[in-house]
Each structure stands twice: as structure tokens, then as C-alpha cells.
Amino acid sequence: MAFTNLLISTCAILLLLNGCATQSTIPASVGEGAVTQKVPTAQVETPSPEKKAKPAEGSFEPDTLYALLVAELAGQRKRYDMLLSNYLHQARKTRDPGIAERATRIAIYLKADKAALAAAMLWAEAAPEDTNAQQLLAIQLIKAGQFEQAMTLLEAIQIETGEANFEYLAASTKDLNQSERNKILTHFDRLLGSYPNNTKLLFGKTILLQINGRGDDALKTANALYELKPDTRNQLLRIRLLHQLGKTKEALKLLTQSLQEDPADKQVRLLYAQLLIDTKALPAAYKQFSILVEQNPWDSQLRLTLALLAMENNQPDEAKLNLTLLLRDDRFAQDAHYYLAQLAEQQQPEEAITHYQQVISGDKAISAHAQMGKLLLMRQQKSEMQQIFRQSRIKNPDNSENFYMLEADLLAKYGYAQDGIQLLTEALNQFPADINLLYARAMAAEKTNDLAAMEHDLRIILGKEPDNANVLNALGYALADRTDRYHEALELISRAAQLKPNDPAITDSLGWALFRLGNYQEAIKLLEKALAEFPDHEVAAHLGEVLWATGQYERAQQIWDKALESKPDSLIIKRVLERLNPEQLK
Known part of the structure; x- marks a missing residue:
């Protein structure tokens, strides 16, 4: 490395230790010394002016400077394990507050909680008068579940500065049991004895009471807090x-009064609109969101909610206008395409297909492709659907397996089962160890009555996961339903039931296997239990057939009739009726 470049880099480190964070991209999960997973890139938090690290006193040893230089270069090259571990090691070695702060902030951003706690302890020890260091240590203690230690530290901060963050501690107790929260509540009450007008303590106590289910006491505390500090928050x-206490009319009245005092208060109007939605007053909620969007035209989240309310209120033109505007915002474009497709489905299916195929990532990608595939297959456009799915797998390789399985399922549903199996075989060539793909191919093979292929794939899965209850159940049920290997089926399903004793699907399979073995009474008990827990038409078909076999014809017909009321197109029940009681179909 040229001397000039080394000097520039070294100077950059010294500047960084005085508060300037390098803009390196960091993954989100780092242990004390090693990266454990990748996440989307983001910047390490740059400390605000009041949170800058203090300048290091004196000069660093050459090996420390070199280690920090290596750390920063590693960060630029996405070697985040080295970035964090070098800083943490040098913080321990030098006890320098600047290095310790940098290590703490990196670890916090990376969600490396153990490393963050270790670094925060070093920073707080090296800078005992730095309130930011003490506050961050308290937060890390809270994250580590060390609430007593955190409370002790916050008390010390309160005595020293009067600015302890009790609110965060209170909000972090939601996963504790009530007894543990009561201990912390006792600390709050003791401190309030000394600081009765401390608004942060009162806010924190309100949250604790709310989490503890003491809503009335929480409201009393919140009212006292508001008298001391009547602000919007x-x-x-x-x-x-x-x-939450069911006094929504009173809540809406207060919101109306607040809006009369300040019509431009976004948070107040947003809560007002949300409560209107909760009370099913959708036209009124739409009006409030219209005002919010008018006041905040660049807030895409508000605009999306407005569009969805317009859809609910049967205002398709308003919905389409706002969704079209959202196409300009990359963060919301896919949501906009999804809902524009829904608007177009009935009258303009081609436009709906165009919008759906734009949704290739996010939580709506699978649903969008399912609807798009359905529309195309209904129009006999199988090749067009296959081409779109191919493109989506290329554009979003992380979702490739899901796209494969969805496409295969669509092909099977619309009469192209062999094409679906061929597609899943192609997928397994690309992802040979994918258990979900193997299972999907097994289920597709079952639909084509290729039980040998189905069993082959399920046995492969069981070779890798012998305690996979769903696979044990699927294979056992197929053997009970399609073959005479009843004892083998019962053994498989019994193993599944041991693993998942309260799964109604497995209970149904167990009852069906016992019926095949001639144990009618035990079969009826299990099938009745399964139907009570999971009123599915297939379970009803099974129970009805066993009842019919025992001569309980009227009760069997009642079971089938009730199931057909909820699912009139049930092919399973209709096939049972064709075999056992064709007169009922007439």
C-alpha cells in the first residue's frame, strides 16, 4: 500500500474515533466475534453531535492503529466479522472510550446483543461521566433481561442527571411474567416517592400497568401524567x-377536541382515523385519511391506506387514482400493482395479469402469482403463464422454490398434472436437497395415482427427517386409503400421532386406518374428535362412511349434508355418495 493511502486511512480512523462513522455496509447478526448470517446492507449509525465519542487521549500503539485500519478496510469489503471483532478486541485492550463507543454502536446496529453488551460495559467503565454511555449500557442490560441491574443503573443516572430512560425499560418487560413485572413496578413506585413529578417514570409506570392488565390503574396514572405535561404524546x-378499556366514544371525543385545537396534528388525526376503522366507521375513516393525504401528500403509507379504504367503500375510481400515484414510489409499487390487479380482475383480466406479474417479491408475490396463474389458465394460456413464472424465478431467485411449487400446483389443478411433476423434477435438479420440493412432487404424484413415485419421494424425506410428522401422516394415509397395507399405514400414522398428538389431520388419518382394519368403534371416536376440532369436508366424508358401514345411515347423511352446506362443490363427499347412497345426490 502506498504511504499516502495509508496515511489517509489512518487519519480517517482518528476522525472516526472522534465521532465520524465510516459508511460501511453491515449485516444484521454478528456474534461476539463472528458473522452468523447475511442481511440487507445498511449504514452503521452515525452518532448525533451530542453522542460523538470523545477524542482519544494520547496516541495509540502502532498495533492498535493497524488493527483499527484493518477493521475499517474489512468493513468496506463486507468482512463484518473482522470489523466487529477487531474493534471489540481493541476496546478491551485499550479501554479507550472512543474505540469502545464505536464497537458498541457497530454491535447495536448489527443486533449483536452479546457483543453490544460487552462493548457497552467497556464504554461505560471507560467513560463513567458520559450519560450516553450509561444510558446505552442500561438499554443493553434490559435487552439481556438483566432488569434489576438496569434499574439500579437508571436510578444512578436519574440521581446524576435527571434524564434516565425508564420508558424503554417498562416497554421491554412485555415478555416477563407478572411477578417479575411487579418487582419492577415496586422500583418505579419507590422512585416516584422521591420524584413524584418525573414524567418519564409516570409514562413507564403507565406502560407497566397496561402490560400487567391493570388498565384502570394505567389510565389513572396516564391522567396524572397528562396534568403534569399536557402534550400530544x-x-x-x-x-x-x-x-382499550372499551371507552371508545370518550376516546373519539378527546380526539375530536384535539383536532379542533390543532387540525394539522398528524398523529392525532391518524389515531382518530384508526379508531374509526376499529369501529367499522369506514366512510368517516376514509374522510380522515383523505385529509391526512392532503396534508402529507408524499406519505405513501397514508395513501395506500386511503386507497384500500376506497376499495372497501366501493370507490374504485378513487382507489385506482391513489394506487396509480403509488407506482412512482419503489417502496410501495408492488403493493400498488397487487391492488390495481384486484380492481381490474373482473372487468379487465388482461390488465390484472399485467399488474400481477410485476409483483415478484415481498409478502404478496405468491398470492399475486397464484391469481395471475389462475387467470391465464382459465384463458387457456398455459405457455404464457409458464414463461412469466420462468422470468419471476430469474428476477427473484430467493423465491425460486416457492414459484416452482406454486406453478406445479396450478398446473395440477387445471389438468396439467404431468407438466407439474416434470416442473418439480426440473426444480429438484436445481435444488436436490429441498424437502419442500420433494413433498410437493410426492403430492403431485398422488394426484396422478402414481403411488410408487409418491412413496419414493416421501421415503427420501423420511430418510433425512425420520420424525417429520406431516410426511409420516401423508404416507400412512396414502397407504391406508389406496392400498391394503393397513398395518404399515397404522404404524406410520401412529408415529405421527406420537409426535403431534393434537393434530386433527393426523387424528383423521388414524381413524381412517382403524376403519380399514375393521375397528369401527374406535375409528368413529377418533373421526368425531377430528371433525369437532377441524370441520373439514374430507373428515366429514370419512366419518359419514364409517357411520354408514355401521348401519347409522341417517346420522351419516346428516354429517354429509352439513359438510355440503359449507362446501357444496366437495368432490370427496360426492364420490362417497356415488358409491354408497346415489339416491341422496338426486
């Missing part, structure tokens, strides 16, 4: 508590 806290 504390007013909204009171209003949310009123709503």
Missing part, C-alpha cells in the same frame, strides 16, 4: 387506554 397515551 401523553394525550395519545390516555386515548389509547380509553379505547
